[in-house]
Amino acid sequence: MIVLKKFKIFFILLTILLVLFFVSCSDQKDIKKQQNITTGMMLYRNNCANCHGKDGEGLNKAYPPLAGTDYILKNKNFLPCIIKNGLNGKINISNTTYDMPMPPVSLTDIEIAQIITYISNEWGNNTEITNRDEVIESLKNCKN
Amino acid sequence: MKFTGFYFSCLLVLFLSCESKKLPVLGSPDHHIRHFAFINQDGKNITEKNFEHKIYVADFFFTTCPTICPIMKKQMLRIQKQFRDNENILFLSHTIDPDHDSVSVLKDYAERIGADTKQWMFVTGSKDEIYKIANEDYNAVVKKDGKTSGGFAHSGALILVDKDKKVRGIYDGTKEDQVNQLIKDIPILLNEYN
Numbered sequence: 001m002i003v004l005k006k007f008k009i010f011f012i013l014l015t016i017l018l019v020l021f022f023v024s025c026s027d028q029k030d031i032k033k034q035q036n037i038t039t040g041m042m043l044y045r046n047n048c049a050n051c052h053g054k055d056g057e058g059l060n061k062a063y064p065p066l067a068g069t070d071y072i073l074k075n076k077n078f079l080p081c082i083i084k085n086g087l088n089g090k091i092n093i094s095n096t097t098y099d100m101p102m103p104p105v106s107l108t109d110i111e112i113a114q115i116i117t118y119i120s121n122e123w124g125n126n127t128e129i130t131n132r133d134e135v136i137e138s139l140k141n142c143k144n
Numbered sequence: 145m146k147f148t149g150f151y152f153s154c155l156l157v158l159f160l161s162c163e164s165k166k167l168p169v170l171g172s173p174d175h176h177i178r179h180f181a182f183i184n185q186d187g188k189n190i191t192e193k194n195f196e197h198k199i200y201v202a203d204f205f206f207t208t209c210p211t212i213c214p215i216m217k218k219q220m221l222r223i224q225k226q227f228r229d230n231e232n233i234l235f236l237s238h239t240i241d242p243d244h245d246s247v248s249v250l251k252d253y254a255e256r257i258g259a260d261t262k263q264w265m266f267v268t269g270s271k272d273e274i275y276k277i278a279n280e281d282y283n284a285v286v287k288k289d290g291k292t293s294g295g296f297a298h299s300g301a302l303i304l305v306d307k308d309k310k311v312r313g314i315y316d317g318t319k320e321d322q323v324n325q326l327i328k329d330i331p332i333l334l335n336e337y338n
Contacts, residue, residue, distance in 0.1 A: 051214045058260035059218060101258060103210045103294075 033117070033129050040118025047105050047114065056123050062100055064093040067123035076120060076127075080135045081142035083112050108137045167304070167312040170283075177281045182267035182274070183240065185251040190236075190267055192309060199333055200234040201326070202303045203317060204274075204284045206241035207253045210293055212300040216317035217257050220302070224264055226327055232334055233286050235264035238278065240286050240296050275279060283314060295338040302326060306311045 045054065052058055056067035066072060071093050072079070086104035090097050107115070109132050116130040177192065184190045201223065205213040220235060227233050239245035245253075250266040259266070268274075278286040281302045289297035304313035306324060313329055315322040 050211055059214060060256060062217075062253070062256040062258075063214065100253075101208065103208070 006120065008037050015138035033121070036114050036117040036129055040116070041122070043107070043115050044118050047107065051066055051102075054069050056119065060099065061096055064091065064096070064098045069094045072120050073125055073127060074118065077134075077138045078139075079116050079119075080109075080138040081103065081113050083107065084139060085142055109139070165332055166336065167329055169312040170314065175281075177305055178277060178278055179312070180269075180273065182269035183247055184265045184267050185247060185254050187247050190265060194265075195234060195236070195305075195309075196302055198232055198234050199307060199312075199330070200236050200305050202236045202238070202282055202284075202305060202331075203301065204238050204240050204278050204282070204286050204298050206239050206294065206296055207245050207249055208241070208294060209296070210319050212298075216300050216302070217259075217322070219317050219323040220264070220290065221258060221317055221326055221328075223302075225261060227330060228260065228263070230334075232337070233263075233330065235259075237264070237266045238274050239266070240271075240274060240278065240298055242271050242274065270312050274332065282311070304329060304333065307337065 050062040052066050053063075056065055058065035064071075072078075082102065083105050084107070085113045087102040095116050113130045113132050116135070119125070120127045120130065162217065179192055180190075182190045188193070201220070203216055203220065205216060207213075217237075220237070224235060239250065245268055247268060248250075250268060251261075254261050254264070254266050267298045275286055280297075282301070284301045285299040287297050288295065300316055300318040302315045302317040303311055304315070306312050312325065312333055315326040317323060
């Protein structure tokens with residue numbers, strides 16, 4: 001009888017430990033993503049919101065929106081090039097052609113990664129973290 | 145007796161608070177915006193005569209400005225929206241980069257941001273004249289600055305000018321609360337002419 005009771009207690013403790021282990025492991029990933037999003041949001045507000053708007057709404061036909069368009073998620077690999085080098089020439093977003101030059105933004109690779117993590121997880125988007133290595137890789141392939 | 149005194153004091157207070165508020169005249173008593181001659185986004189010559197019998201809001205910007213100008217323009221659009229059908233008020237944006245911001249560049253820019261150019265003019269002209277009038281008459285602080293992002297340093301000031309070309313208010317166009325104040329002050333200024 002006593003043995004059975006001890007086994008029950010052991011089993012319960014083991015279950016609790018296992019649950020805590022799995023919960024905290026997935027939390028780690030979420031926490032890191034959330035940290036990146038928060039830092040990315042601050043960087044976005046300081047470097048991008050002037051033109052693209054605090055809520056990613058853009059400005060009429062002058063500055064394209066980042067919200068309500070699938071451009072971000074469809075062109076994730078190209079985003080580091082746009083941010084680092086700027087963009088000239090026509091671009092079509094949400095059925096509007098934009099043609100005003102975007103100036104390059106002076107940011108480190110990790111900061112670019114954090115901004116991309118933010119804009120690709122805000123305004124209805126939801127995707128994985130963008131990390132620094134991905135940004136470095138993308139920047140090798142920027143077309144002129 | 146006491147009550148009557150109190151009653152009339154209340155009436156007096158109410159009367160005084162109803163007295164219409166007037167905007168101050170900024171600068172020295174004879175300070176005013178001088179004669180100017182610029183070209184607008186449609187290639188038309190624009191002088192102070194185009195603003196005769198009108199009040200207007202002026203600012204200084206350049207189309208490739210990455211920092212404060214988009215915010216100022218957004219705020220200007222907000223102001224224009226409020227007074228769209230009012231023919232007593234105009235808007236005048238001067239470029240401080242006339243080398244780049246030609247008539248066609250200004251026209252494209254105005255269209256893209258959604259400005260109603262019948263009421264809101266974007267002008268270019270002689271750099272000397274623009275800088276002089278900006279710094280000396282409008283108090284907008286404008287200068288070429290290689291260290292600033294975009295190459296030009298300027299304040300985000302929106303300047304309210306009355307029908308006598310006097311400056312009646314200067315507001316920071318990057319601050320929403322100041323633009324809110326400008327939106328409140330415009331009818332007060334217009335009221336002076338009723």
